[in-house]
Amino acid sequence: MTYTFLEPFTIKKGLTLKNRVLMAPMTTSSSTTEGDVTDDELIYYLVRSNGPGAVITACAYISSEGQAFPNGMSVAKDSHIEGLSKVAQVIKLQGAKAILQIYHGGRMSQRKFNGGRQPISPSPVRAERKWADTPKELTGGGINILIHQFGSAVRRAIEAGFDGVELHGANTYLLQQFFSPHSNQRTDKWGGSMEKRLTFPLEVVRHCQSIIEEHTDRPFLLGYRFSPEEVEIPGIRLEDTLYLVDALINEHIDYLHLSVNYYYQPSLVGFRNYKEQVPYKIGRHINNRVPLISVGAIKTPADAEKALDYSQLIALGKQLIMDPQWVQKVENNDEKSIQTTLKISEKPTYHIPDPLWNTLISIPNWIPIRE
Numbered sequence: 001m002t003y004t005f006l007e008p009f010t011i012k013k014g015l016t017l018k019n020r021v022l023m024a025p026m027t028t029s030s031s032t033t034e035g036d037v038t039d040d041e042l043i044y045y046l047v048r049s050n051g052p053g054a055v056i057t058a059c060a061y062i063s064s065e066g067q068a069f070p071n072g073m074s075v076a077k078d079s080h081i082e083g084l085s086k087v088a089q090v091i092k093l094q095g096a097k098a099i100l101q102i103y104h105g106g107r108m109s110q111r112k113f114n115g116g117r118q119p120i121s122p123s124p125v126r127a128e129r130k131w132a133d134t135p136k137e138l139t140g141g142g143i144n145i146l147i148h149q150f151g152s153a154v155r156r157a158i159e160a161g162f163d164g165v166e167l168h169g170a171n172t173y174l175l176q177q178f179f180s181p182h183s184n185q186r187t188d189k190w191g192g193s194m195e196k197r198l199t200f201p202l203e204v205v206r207h208c209q210s211i212i213e214e215h216t217d218r219p220f221l222l223g224y225r226f227s228p229e230e231v232e233i234p235g236i237r238l239e240d241t242l243y244l245v246d247a248l249i250n251e252h253i254d255y256l257h258l259s260v261n262y263y264y265q266p267s268l269v270g271f272r273n274y275k276e277q278v279p280y281k282i283g284r285h286i287n288n289r290v291p292l293i294s295v296g297a298i299k300t301p302a303d304a305e306k307a308l309d310y311s312q313l314i315a316l317g318k319q320l321i322m323d324p325q326w327v328q329k330v331e332n333n334d335e336k337s338i339q340t341t342l343k344i345s346e347k348p349t350y351h352i353p354d355p356l357w358n359t360l361i362s363i364p365n366w367i368p369i370r371e
Helices: 039-046 078-092 140-160 174-179 199-215 238-250 278-286 301-307 318-322 326-331 344-350 354-362
Strands: 009-012 015-017 021-023 054-056 097-103 164-169 221-226 255-258 292-295 313-316
Touching (some): 164 199, 221 238, 238 278, 313 318
Parallel strands (some): 097 164, 164 221
16 A cells, blocks of 8 residues: 655755654653763664654753753763764664754753752743642843753754754743743743743744754754643643744744644643544644644554644654564555564563663553563
């Protein structure tokens, strides 16, 4: 059978993916305590980068106090470029494009990962998590430093040989915190109205674009991942997200990447309208102005094709953990052999770093497991 998602796709002039499948960013918690890349991570990416058109890495923190996970990958210092270049090399070795996802955890950062430092956020409003600290409110000077830290991270990604950077503006991290009326209750130019709450994300985008223009003459992507809704009250709702999407497109973002659990997910808040799911509504609103990456429970080739009803690209996460050869098996008309569970007895064959493996088998019902 011929599938649309196996066809090449051009995201940006001069940058074409060999197919429309991307590996979704997934936290591995397998770098060193200083954020340096390990051999286990390199092998993990190597065995999964042959099939997809691009691989988006686990999120790399732009500043040491912004870690939301243990042993995350760092892009905070020039000393990290050497290790990051190895990640880019192994991903690109077999024809995939390499995209580095970058983030700052903001109030989702934890003291135990950050030398005991208090988290920072737009406002001193605690996240609705049992473990969360009340964050310290950012000063204007601190906000400007963060904007330049995002830019420095992009420069390092360019020097490391990546084909692009994805700004992690989803999953309640710092970029989303500025846009959210729950976490951003400022009354200065960085908060208040929806337009002002969008100031920081847009300034980050503009600064990163200026760094790309200054430091590279090759096609280099700048993408943005976003969560369409928040469950908090007040929180981001779909109408806010459509405003965000339009603003990002006006700033010439190269692609947008949904962060949802299911590629046809209904609303998380209020009345759940099953007639028009949130991702579909967003895709229809974007209307091909920029490429949209759909994600979430895309398990089969049929799922992937259905997701392309409203998007141009699809991202696979758990499926490439369970079967790194998912794309190749579809290409070879061998769909019946696709693995749909994680077999504990065959752990060495997956080349999954121990911290990620332990997470996978310890969270009930997060991924299908059998002995």
